[in-house]
Amino acid sequence: xxxxxxxxxxxxxxxxxxxxxxxxxxxxxxxxxxxxxxxxxxxxxxxxxxxxxxxxxxxxxxxxxxxxxxxxxxxxxxxxxxxxxxxxxxxxxxxxxxxxxxxxxxxxxxxxxxxxxxxxxxxxxxxxxxxxxxxxxxxxxxxxxxxxxxxxxxxxxxxxxxxxxxxxxxxxxxxxxxxxxxxxxxxxxxxxxxxxxxxxxxxxxxxxxxxxxxxxxxxxxxxxxxxxxxxxxxxxxxxxxxxxxxxxxxxxxxxxxxxxxxxxxxxxxxxxxxxxxxxxxxxxxxxxxxxxxxxxxxxxxxxxxxxxxxxxxxxxxxxxxxxxxxxxxxxxxxxxxxxxxxxxxxxxxxxxxxxxxxxxxxxxxxxxxxxxxxxxxxxxxxxxxxxx
Ligand SMILES: NC(=O)c1ccc[n+]([C@@H]2O[C@H](COP(=O)([O-])OP(=O)(O)OC[C@H]3O[C@@H](n4cnc5c(N)ncnc54)[C@H](O)[C@@H]3O)[C@@H](O)[C@H]2O)c1
Ligand SMILES: O=C(O)CC[C@@H](O)C(=O)O
Numbered sequence: 608x609x610x611x612x613x614x615x616x617x618x619x620x621x622x623x624x625x626x627x628x629x630x631x632x633x634x635x636x637x638x639x640x641x642x643x644x645x646x647x648x649x650x651x652x653x654x655x656x657x658x659x660x661x662x663x664x665x666x667x668x669x670x671x672x673x674x675x676x677x678x679x680x681x682x683x684x685x686x687x688x689x690x691x692x693x694x695x696x697x698x699x700x701x702x703x704x705x706x707x708x709x710x711x712x713x714x715x716x717x718x719x720x721x722x723x724x725x726x727x728x729x730x731x732x733x734x735x736x737x738x739x740x741x742x743x744x745x746x747x748x749x750x751x752x753x754x755x756x757x758x759x760x761x762x763x764x765x766x767x768x769x770x771x772x773x774x775x776x777x778x779x780x781x782x783x784x785x786x787x788x789x790x791x792x793x794x795x796x797x798x799x800x801x802x803x804x805x806x807x808x809x810x811x812x813x814x815x816x817x818x819x820x821x822x823x824x825x826x827x828x829x830x831x832x833x834x835x836x837x838x839x840x841x842x843x844x845x846x847x848x849x850x851x852x853x854x855x856x857x858x859x860x861x862x863x864x865x866x867x868x869x870x871x872x873x874x875x876x877x878x879x880x881x882x883x884x885x886x887x888x889x890x891x892x893x894x895x896x897x898x899x900x901x902x903x904x905x906x907x908x909x910x911x912x913x914x915x916x917x918x919x920x921x922x923x924x925x926x927x928x929x930x931x932x933x934x935x936x937x938x939x940x941x942x943x944x945x946x947x948x949x950x951x952x953x954x955x956x957x958x959x960x961x962x963x964x965x966x967x968x969x970x971x972x973x974x975x976x977x978x979x980x981x982x983x984x985x986x987x988x989x990x991x992x993x994x995x
Contacts, residue, residue: 621892680990693887707739743767748802
Protein backbone atom coordinates (compact mmCIF):
# COMPACT_ATOMS: atom_id res chain seq x y z
CA UNK A 608 0.00 0.00 0.00
CA UNK A 609 1.40 3.39 -1.01
CA UNK A 610 0.70 6.61 0.87
CA UNK A 611 0.29 9.84 -1.10
CA UNK A 612 0.33 13.10 0.83
CA UNK A 613 -1.79 15.88 -0.67
CA UNK A 614 -0.56 19.42 -0.11
CA UNK A 615 -3.31 21.29 -1.92
CA UNK A 616 -6.83 20.68 -3.07
CA UNK A 617 -6.28 18.25 -5.95
CA UNK A 618 -8.98 17.36 -8.46
CA UNK A 619 -10.73 14.03 -7.85
CA UNK A 620 -10.11 13.19 -11.50
CA UNK A 621 -6.52 12.57 -10.40
CA UNK A 622 -6.86 11.33 -6.82
CA UNK A 623 -9.61 8.96 -8.01
CA UNK A 624 -6.98 7.10 -10.08
CA UNK A 625 -5.07 6.31 -6.87
CA UNK A 626 -7.42 3.47 -6.01
CA UNK A 627 -7.84 2.28 -2.39
CA UNK A 628 -6.56 -1.21 -3.26
CA UNK A 629 -3.06 0.23 -3.65
CA UNK A 630 -3.11 3.85 -2.41
CA UNK A 631 -4.18 5.99 0.51
CA UNK A 632 -4.37 9.74 -0.07
CA UNK A 633 -4.48 12.16 2.84
CA UNK A 634 -3.03 15.46 3.97
CA UNK A 635 -1.85 14.35 7.41
CA UNK A 636 0.59 11.45 6.91
CA UNK A 637 3.92 11.38 8.77
CA UNK A 638 5.62 8.83 6.50
CA UNK A 639 4.56 8.78 2.89
CA UNK A 640 5.77 7.53 -0.49
CA UNK A 641 4.71 10.44 -2.66
CA UNK A 642 3.61 14.06 -2.55
CA UNK A 643 0.93 15.48 -4.84
CA UNK A 644 1.14 19.27 -4.76
CA UNK A 645 0.06 22.42 -6.59
CA UNK A 646 1.52 25.71 -5.36
CA UNK A 647 2.29 24.87 -1.70
CA UNK A 648 5.89 25.74 -0.82
CA UNK A 649 7.90 22.66 0.15
CA UNK A 650 11.25 24.35 0.77
CA UNK A 651 11.04 24.16 4.57
CA UNK A 652 9.53 20.69 4.75
CA UNK A 653 11.50 17.83 6.34
CA UNK A 654 11.10 14.98 3.88
CA UNK A 655 10.58 11.54 5.44
CA UNK A 656 13.00 8.77 4.37
CA UNK A 657 10.04 6.95 2.79
CA UNK A 658 9.49 9.76 0.22
CA UNK A 659 10.19 8.58 -3.33
CA UNK A 660 8.62 11.19 -5.57
CA UNK A 661 6.85 14.52 -5.76
CA UNK A 662 4.38 15.32 -8.51
CA UNK A 663 3.62 18.98 -9.16
CA UNK A 664 0.15 19.24 -10.67
CA UNK A 665 1.22 22.21 -12.78
CA UNK A 666 4.19 23.61 -14.69
CA UNK A 667 6.31 25.73 -12.34
CA UNK A 668 8.49 23.88 -9.81
CA UNK A 669 9.98 26.85 -7.97
CA UNK A 670 7.96 25.82 -4.89
CA UNK A 671 10.02 22.59 -4.64
CA UNK A 672 13.66 22.32 -3.42
CA UNK A 673 14.99 20.53 -6.51
CA UNK A 674 18.64 20.20 -5.40
CA UNK A 675 17.64 18.70 -2.06
CA UNK A 676 15.31 16.26 -3.84
CA UNK A 677 18.01 15.18 -6.28
CA UNK A 678 20.54 14.66 -3.48
CA UNK A 679 18.03 12.43 -1.70
CA UNK A 680 17.00 10.47 -4.78
CA UNK A 681 13.49 11.96 -4.79
CA UNK A 682 12.08 12.24 -8.30
CA UNK A 683 10.19 15.46 -9.05
CA UNK A 684 7.60 15.49 -11.83
CA UNK A 685 5.55 18.29 -13.34
CA UNK A 686 2.70 18.16 -15.84
CA UNK A 687 3.95 19.89 -18.99
CA UNK A 688 1.25 21.60 -21.00
CA UNK A 689 -1.63 20.29 -18.87
CA UNK A 690 -2.76 23.78 -17.87
CA UNK A 691 -1.45 25.69 -20.90
CA UNK A 692 -4.83 26.32 -22.48
CA UNK A 693 -6.28 27.69 -19.24
CA UNK A 694 -3.39 30.16 -18.93
CA UNK A 695 -3.57 31.10 -22.61
CA UNK A 696 -7.26 31.98 -22.29
CA UNK A 697 -6.59 34.17 -19.24
CA UNK A 698 -3.71 35.92 -21.02
CA UNK A 699 -5.99 36.71 -23.98
CA UNK A 700 -8.48 38.07 -21.45
CA UNK A 701 -5.65 40.14 -19.91
CA UNK A 702 -4.74 41.58 -23.33
CA UNK A 703 -8.26 43.00 -23.45
CA UNK A 704 -8.36 43.98 -19.77
CA UNK A 705 -5.15 45.95 -20.19
CA UNK A 706 -6.48 47.68 -23.33
CA UNK A 707 -9.86 48.85 -22.11
CA UNK A 708 -10.99 49.69 -18.59
CA UNK A 709 -13.46 46.83 -18.48
CA UNK A 710 -13.15 46.29 -14.72
CA UNK A 711 -13.46 50.03 -13.97
CA UNK A 712 -16.42 50.35 -16.32
CA UNK A 713 -18.24 47.37 -14.83
CA UNK A 714 -17.64 48.61 -11.27
CA UNK A 715 -18.87 52.08 -12.22
CA UNK A 716 -21.97 50.66 -13.92
CA UNK A 717 -22.88 48.97 -10.62
CA UNK A 718 -22.91 52.39 -8.92
CA UNK A 719 -25.74 53.44 -11.24
CA UNK A 720 -28.09 50.97 -9.54
CA UNK A 721 -31.16 52.63 -8.11
CA UNK A 722 -31.41 55.21 -10.90
CA UNK A 723 -34.09 53.29 -12.76
CA UNK A 724 -34.90 54.60 -16.24
CA UNK A 725 -32.06 57.17 -16.02
CA UNK A 726 -29.39 54.45 -16.04
CA UNK A 727 -29.12 54.31 -19.85
CA UNK A 728 -28.54 58.04 -20.19
CA UNK A 729 -26.08 58.12 -17.27
CA UNK A 730 -24.14 55.20 -18.77
CA UNK A 731 -23.85 56.96 -22.14
CA UNK A 732 -22.63 60.13 -20.39
CA UNK A 733 -19.97 58.39 -18.29
CA UNK A 734 -18.67 55.77 -20.70
CA UNK A 735 -15.88 57.89 -22.19
CA UNK A 736 -13.98 57.50 -18.89
CA UNK A 737 -13.49 53.83 -19.68
CA UNK A 738 -12.53 53.91 -23.36
CA UNK A 739 -9.41 52.14 -24.59
CA UNK A 740 -7.70 50.72 -27.65
CA UNK A 741 -7.96 47.61 -29.82
CA UNK A 742 -5.42 44.81 -29.95
CA UNK A 743 -5.73 44.10 -33.68
CA UNK A 744 -2.79 45.50 -35.59
CA UNK A 745 -0.71 45.95 -32.41
CA UNK A 746 2.50 44.04 -31.70
CA UNK A 747 2.70 41.46 -28.93
CA UNK A 748 6.11 40.35 -27.66
CA UNK A 749 6.08 36.84 -26.15
CA UNK A 750 9.02 35.98 -23.88
CA UNK A 751 9.26 32.19 -23.58
CA UNK A 752 7.86 29.95 -26.30
CA UNK A 753 6.98 26.86 -24.29
CA UNK A 754 3.58 25.24 -23.85
CA UNK A 755 1.86 28.51 -22.88
CA UNK A 756 3.90 31.02 -24.90
CA UNK A 757 3.23 29.14 -28.15
CA UNK A 758 -0.52 29.04 -27.53
CA UNK A 759 -0.58 32.74 -26.62
CA UNK A 760 1.48 33.67 -29.71
CA UNK A 761 -0.76 31.65 -32.06
CA UNK A 762 -3.98 32.96 -30.50
CA UNK A 763 -2.80 36.59 -30.67
CA UNK A 764 -1.95 36.09 -34.34
CA UNK A 765 -5.46 34.79 -34.97
CA UNK A 766 -6.83 37.95 -33.28
CA UNK A 767 -5.02 40.11 -35.82
CA UNK A 768 -1.92 41.02 -33.81
CA UNK A 769 1.66 41.05 -35.00
CA UNK A 770 3.63 38.66 -32.81
CA UNK A 771 7.36 38.55 -31.95
CA UNK A 772 8.59 35.57 -29.95
CA UNK A 773 11.82 35.17 -27.98
CA UNK A 774 13.15 31.94 -26.49
CA UNK A 775 16.86 31.09 -26.63
CA UNK A 776 16.09 27.43 -25.89
CA UNK A 777 13.26 26.97 -28.40
CA UNK A 778 12.84 23.24 -29.03
CA UNK A 779 12.23 21.81 -32.50
CA UNK A 780 8.92 20.47 -31.27
CA UNK A 781 7.91 23.94 -30.04
CA UNK A 782 9.07 25.60 -33.26
CA UNK A 783 6.88 23.23 -35.28
CA UNK A 784 3.84 24.25 -33.24
CA UNK A 785 4.36 28.00 -33.83
CA UNK A 786 2.22 29.51 -36.59
CA UNK A 787 4.28 30.77 -39.50
CA UNK A 788 3.24 34.37 -38.92
CA UNK A 789 5.00 34.53 -35.56
CA UNK A 790 8.30 36.36 -35.96
CA UNK A 791 11.08 34.70 -33.98
CA UNK A 792 13.89 36.82 -32.63
CA UNK A 793 17.10 35.91 -30.87
CA UNK A 794 17.41 39.48 -29.55
CA UNK A 795 15.21 40.15 -26.54
CA UNK A 796 15.91 43.89 -26.92
CA UNK A 797 14.20 43.85 -30.32
CA UNK A 798 11.13 42.45 -28.63
CA UNK A 799 11.27 45.16 -25.97
CA UNK A 800 11.63 48.03 -28.45
CA UNK A 801 9.04 46.85 -30.98
CA UNK A 802 6.18 45.59 -28.81
CA UNK A 803 2.99 47.39 -27.77
CA UNK A 804 2.29 44.53 -25.38
CA UNK A 805 4.84 42.27 -23.64
CA UNK A 806 3.87 38.95 -22.06
CA UNK A 807 6.17 36.68 -20.02
CA UNK A 808 6.00 32.86 -20.09
CA UNK A 809 9.29 31.56 -18.67
CA UNK A 810 10.03 29.64 -15.46
CA UNK A 811 11.29 31.65 -12.48
CA UNK A 812 14.98 30.84 -11.99
CA UNK A 813 18.07 32.88 -11.16
CA UNK A 814 18.57 33.48 -14.90
CA UNK A 815 15.05 34.81 -15.48
CA UNK A 816 14.36 36.73 -12.25
CA UNK A 817 13.70 40.35 -13.22
CA UNK A 818 13.83 39.55 -16.98
CA UNK A 819 11.54 42.57 -17.33
CA UNK A 820 13.51 45.11 -15.33
CA UNK A 821 14.23 48.84 -15.43
CA UNK A 822 16.54 48.59 -18.48
CA UNK A 823 13.93 46.64 -20.41
CA UNK A 824 11.15 49.07 -19.50
CA UNK A 825 13.32 52.04 -20.54
CA UNK A 826 13.66 50.48 -24.02
CA UNK A 827 9.94 49.91 -24.46
CA UNK A 828 7.45 52.08 -26.33
CA UNK A 829 5.67 54.77 -24.33
CA UNK A 830 2.32 53.39 -23.23
CA UNK A 831 3.42 49.75 -23.36
CA UNK A 832 1.16 47.18 -21.68
CA UNK A 833 2.84 44.38 -19.75
CA UNK A 834 1.32 41.02 -18.79
CA UNK A 835 2.78 38.57 -16.31
CA UNK A 836 0.95 35.29 -15.86
CA UNK A 837 4.07 33.24 -15.16
CA UNK A 838 5.71 34.18 -11.84
CA UNK A 839 5.83 37.32 -9.74
CA UNK A 840 9.63 37.78 -9.65
CA UNK A 841 9.95 37.80 -13.46
CA UNK A 842 8.91 41.44 -13.66
CA UNK A 843 10.87 43.66 -11.32
CA UNK A 844 8.26 45.27 -9.08
CA UNK A 845 10.05 48.61 -8.68
CA UNK A 846 10.64 48.93 -12.43
CA UNK A 847 6.96 48.23 -13.12
CA UNK A 848 5.72 50.65 -10.47
CA UNK A 849 8.11 53.39 -11.65
CA UNK A 850 6.91 52.79 -15.21
CA UNK A 851 3.24 52.93 -14.19
CA UNK A 852 3.76 56.10 -12.18
CA UNK A 853 5.63 57.89 -14.95
CA UNK A 854 3.05 56.80 -17.55
CA UNK A 855 5.66 54.85 -19.53
CA UNK A 856 3.64 51.70 -18.81
CA UNK A 857 -0.06 52.18 -19.56
CA UNK A 858 -1.14 49.00 -17.79
CA UNK A 859 0.30 46.02 -15.93
CA UNK A 860 -1.87 42.95 -15.68
CA UNK A 861 -0.62 40.04 -13.61
CA UNK A 862 -1.62 36.89 -11.76
CA UNK A 863 -0.04 37.95 -8.45
CA UNK A 864 -1.12 40.45 -5.83
CA UNK A 865 1.06 42.52 -3.53
CA UNK A 866 0.38 45.54 -1.33
CA UNK A 867 2.42 47.83 -3.59
CA UNK A 868 0.92 46.62 -6.87
CA UNK A 869 -2.66 46.68 -5.54
CA UNK A 870 -2.15 50.38 -4.79
CA UNK A 871 -1.41 51.12 -8.46
CA UNK A 872 -4.49 52.37 -10.35
CA UNK A 873 -3.23 51.00 -13.67
CA UNK A 874 -2.24 47.58 -12.37
CA UNK A 875 -4.72 44.73 -12.35
CA UNK A 876 -3.75 41.88 -10.02
CA UNK A 877 -5.47 38.51 -10.17
CA UNK A 878 -5.11 35.92 -7.38
CA UNK A 879 -3.07 33.30 -9.30
CA UNK A 880 -6.03 32.20 -11.40
CA UNK A 881 -4.12 31.08 -14.51
CA UNK A 882 -4.63 27.35 -14.02
CA UNK A 883 -7.91 27.60 -12.14
CA UNK A 884 -10.33 26.03 -14.57
CA UNK A 885 -12.08 22.70 -14.06
CA UNK A 886 -10.47 21.33 -17.22
CA UNK A 887 -6.96 22.35 -16.29
CA UNK A 888 -7.25 21.12 -12.70
CA UNK A 889 -8.46 17.74 -13.99
CA UNK A 890 -5.71 17.52 -16.65
CA UNK A 891 -2.95 18.36 -14.18
CA UNK A 892 -4.23 16.04 -11.47
CA UNK A 893 -4.64 13.11 -13.87
CA UNK A 894 -1.17 13.53 -15.36
CA UNK A 895 0.43 13.94 -11.91
CA UNK A 896 -1.37 10.89 -10.47
CA UNK A 897 -0.32 8.78 -13.47
CA UNK A 898 3.30 9.87 -13.07
CA UNK A 899 3.25 8.84 -9.39
CA UNK A 900 1.62 5.47 -10.14
CA UNK A 901 3.99 4.67 -12.98
CA UNK A 902 7.00 5.49 -10.85
CA UNK A 903 5.91 3.75 -7.66
CA UNK A 904 4.59 0.63 -9.41
CA UNK A 905 6.99 0.28 -12.36
CA UNK A 906 9.93 2.59 -11.67
CA UNK A 907 9.11 4.47 -14.89
CA UNK A 908 10.12 8.13 -14.93
CA UNK A 909 8.46 10.53 -17.35
CA UNK A 910 8.17 14.30 -17.17
CA UNK A 911 10.74 14.55 -14.41
CA UNK A 912 12.48 17.88 -13.91
CA UNK A 913 15.44 16.45 -11.96
CA UNK A 914 15.98 12.82 -13.04
CA UNK A 915 16.31 11.30 -16.51
CA UNK A 916 13.18 9.91 -18.09
CA UNK A 917 13.35 6.12 -18.36
CA UNK A 918 10.89 3.37 -19.22
CA UNK A 919 12.04 -0.25 -19.37
CA UNK A 920 9.66 -3.08 -20.32
CA UNK A 921 9.17 -5.33 -17.28
CA UNK A 922 10.74 -8.71 -18.05
CA UNK A 923 11.18 -10.43 -14.71
CA UNK A 924 9.50 -10.62 -11.31
CA UNK A 925 11.93 -8.41 -9.39
CA UNK A 926 12.84 -4.87 -10.47
CA UNK A 927 15.80 -3.03 -8.99
CA UNK A 928 15.63 0.78 -9.35
CA UNK A 929 18.82 2.67 -8.60
CA UNK A 930 19.36 6.42 -8.53
CA UNK A 931 23.07 7.09 -8.69
CA UNK A 932 25.80 9.49 -9.68
CA UNK A 933 26.76 9.55 -13.34
CA UNK A 934 30.30 8.12 -12.92
CA UNK A 935 32.50 5.85 -15.00
CA UNK A 936 32.25 2.14 -14.22
CA UNK A 937 29.36 2.50 -11.77
CA UNK A 938 26.92 0.45 -13.85
CA UNK A 939 29.61 -2.20 -14.40
CA UNK A 940 30.12 -2.32 -10.65
CA UNK A 941 26.41 -2.76 -10.03
CA UNK A 942 26.20 -5.66 -12.47
CA UNK A 943 29.37 -7.28 -11.22
CA UNK A 944 28.05 -7.01 -7.63
CA UNK A 945 24.96 -8.90 -8.78
CA UNK A 946 27.07 -11.40 -10.75
CA UNK A 947 29.26 -12.10 -7.71
CA UNK A 948 26.09 -13.18 -5.91
CA UNK A 949 24.94 -15.35 -8.82
CA UNK A 950 22.18 -12.94 -9.88
CA UNK A 951 21.31 -12.88 -13.58
CA UNK A 952 19.97 -9.64 -15.13
CA UNK A 953 17.06 -10.38 -17.53
CA UNK A 954 16.68 -6.81 -18.77
CA UNK A 955 18.05 -3.41 -17.95
CA UNK A 956 18.05 0.25 -18.93
CA UNK A 957 20.00 3.26 -17.77
CA UNK A 958 20.03 6.98 -18.53
CA UNK A 959 22.12 9.88 -17.33
CA UNK A 960 21.07 13.48 -16.75
CA UNK A 961 23.99 15.72 -16.00
CA UNK A 962 25.70 14.51 -12.86
CA UNK A 963 23.11 11.92 -11.92
CA UNK A 964 21.69 8.81 -13.58
CA UNK A 965 18.95 6.23 -13.16
CA UNK A 966 19.24 2.52 -13.77
CA UNK A 967 16.60 -0.20 -13.82
CA UNK A 968 17.55 -3.91 -13.68
CA UNK A 969 15.11 -6.83 -13.82
CA UNK A 970 15.90 -10.25 -12.40
CA UNK A 971 14.12 -13.48 -11.54
CA UNK A 972 16.62 -14.30 -8.82
CA UNK A 973 15.99 -13.86 -5.10
CA UNK A 974 17.61 -10.73 -3.64
CA UNK A 975 18.87 -11.41 -0.12
CA UNK A 976 19.50 -8.64 2.43
CA UNK A 977 23.21 -9.22 1.86
CA UNK A 978 22.89 -8.51 -1.87
CA UNK A 979 20.78 -5.41 -1.24
CA UNK A 980 23.39 -4.12 1.21
CA UNK A 981 26.15 -4.80 -1.34
CA UNK A 982 24.28 -2.83 -4.03
CA UNK A 983 23.61 0.08 -1.67
CA UNK A 984 27.29 0.13 -0.74
CA UNK A 985 28.45 0.68 -4.35
CA UNK A 986 30.17 4.06 -4.43
CA UNK A 987 27.88 6.63 -6.08
CA UNK A 988 24.53 4.98 -5.31
CA UNK A 989 22.09 7.62 -3.98
CA UNK A 990 18.92 5.60 -3.51
CA UNK A 991 17.90 2.06 -4.18
CA UNK A 992 14.47 0.47 -4.38
CA UNK A 993 13.08 -2.98 -5.13
CA UNK A 994 9.71 -3.38 -6.86
CA UNK A 995 8.19 -6.88 -6.67
N1 LIG B 1 -0.40 31.64 -13.60
C1 LIG B 1 -0.47 30.33 -13.53
O1 LIG B 1 -1.34 29.77 -12.92
C2 LIG B 1 0.55 29.52 -14.28
C3 LIG B 1 0.15 28.30 -14.84
C4 LIG B 1 1.09 27.56 -15.55
C5 LIG B 1 2.39 28.01 -15.65
N2 LIG B 1 2.73 29.16 -15.05
C6 LIG B 1 4.12 29.66 -15.16
O2 LIG B 1 4.42 29.82 -16.53
C7 LIG B 1 5.69 29.26 -16.80
C8 LIG B 1 5.71 28.75 -18.22
O3 LIG B 1 4.84 27.64 -18.32
P1 LIG B 1 4.89 26.66 -19.58
O4 LIG B 1 3.89 25.59 -19.32
O5 LIG B 1 4.82 27.44 -20.83
O6 LIG B 1 6.35 26.06 -19.39
P2 LIG B 1 7.32 25.48 -20.51
O7 LIG B 1 8.40 24.78 -19.78
O8 LIG B 1 6.54 24.72 -21.52
O9 LIG B 1 7.90 26.77 -21.24
C9 LIG B 1 8.85 27.60 -20.68
C10 LIG B 1 9.68 28.17 -21.82
O10 LIG B 1 10.55 29.16 -21.29
C11 LIG B 1 11.75 29.08 -22.05
N3 LIG B 1 12.81 29.78 -21.36
C12 LIG B 1 13.59 29.35 -20.33
N4 LIG B 1 14.47 30.30 -20.00
C13 LIG B 1 14.25 31.35 -20.84
C14 LIG B 1 14.83 32.64 -20.98
N5 LIG B 1 15.83 33.02 -20.20
N6 LIG B 1 14.35 33.45 -21.94
C15 LIG B 1 13.31 33.08 -22.72
N7 LIG B 1 12.74 31.86 -22.66
C16 LIG B 1 13.19 31.02 -21.71
C17 LIG B 1 11.98 27.60 -22.23
O11 LIG B 1 12.85 27.34 -23.30
C18 LIG B 1 10.57 27.12 -22.50
O12 LIG B 1 10.29 27.10 -23.89
C19 LIG B 1 5.88 28.17 -15.75
O13 LIG B 1 7.24 27.96 -15.45
C20 LIG B 1 5.13 28.69 -14.57
O14 LIG B 1 5.99 29.39 -13.71
C21 LIG B 1 1.85 29.94 -14.38
O1 LIG C 1 -1.92 25.14 -9.36
C1 LIG C 1 -2.17 26.30 -9.63
O2 LIG C 1 -3.24 26.85 -9.37
C2 LIG C 1 -1.15 27.16 -10.35
C3 LIG C 1 -0.22 26.38 -11.22
C4 LIG C 1 0.77 27.23 -11.95
O3 LIG C 1 1.34 28.20 -11.18
C5 LIG C 1 1.80 26.39 -12.63
O4 LIG C 1 2.98 26.69 -12.53
O5 LIG C 1 1.41 25.42 -13.30
